[in-house]
Amino acid sequence: MKLYHFPPSPNSRRVLAVAYHLGIPLDLETIELPKGEHLKPGFIKLNPNHKIPTLVDGDFVLWESSAIMLYLLSKKPGSSLYSNDPKIQADINRWLFWNIAHWGPACGVFIYEYLVKKFRNLGGPDPNEIKRGEDLVHLFAPVLNDHLKGRQWLVGNDVTVADYAVGSFLDLKEVAHLPVDKYKEINRWYGDIEKLDAWKKSAPANFM
Ligand SMILES: N[C@@H](CCC(=O)N[C@@H](CS)C(=O)NCC(=O)O)C(=O)O
Structure with a gap:
């Protein structure tokens, strides 16, 4: 899975931390917001909101950090990060x-x-x-x-x-x-x- 992120962003850092906590390896690609890389057509095709974080898992593209974290958790059912209750x-x-x-x-x-x-x-x-x-x-x-x-x-x-x-x-x-x-x-x-x-x-x- 590939995560487009910008390291100082709290929205992307929370996803990365959850991936590390769960032991899920991610291929990381930095989108330099100060350089406007989130506005390039290739990235807008993935996320029309032009925002990071954005996750790509095969042909599945997911944006919104909370949705991404829940998707990562679905790969590790029963983790104490989300419980089963x-x-x-x-x-x-x-x-x-x-x-x-x-x-x-x-x-x-x-x-x-x-x-x-x-x-x-x-x-x-x-x-x-x-x-x-x-x-x-x-x-x-x-x-x-x-x-x-x-x-x-x-x-x-x-x-x-x-x-x-x-x-x-x-x-x-x-x-x-x-x-x-x-x-x-x-x-x-x-x-x-x-x-x-x-x-x-x-x-x-x-x-x-
Ligand atoms: N609700 C979104 C917020 C994402 C967001 O606002 N990302 C900011 C960086 S912290 C961004 O990409 N801003 C670029 C822009 O809005 O053009 C989430 O939780 O993923």
């Missing part, structure tokens, strides 16, 4: 959807304003957008922080795909100025994700 799976799915619907867009404001605009030469961060991002982060971070009180991982007693998914944005905490310092449980939990071998292996060699 329908209620645990539903709980994990809840966090995967929450991540894409709420947490990702909240963190995404900062990633766009502080990182993407820099590599696209679009000027400095827009204060109105930063205020919008702060409102979003301070709406959703307390949900995550409160949930983590008394728990090591998001669901059950083991690390699951939900931890890799939701935690992936924290990797950019400093460079994207994510306003999450005051959320102690989130920082404690992400500290544990950082100790995982699969997370370490998925780290970008150098940063944008």
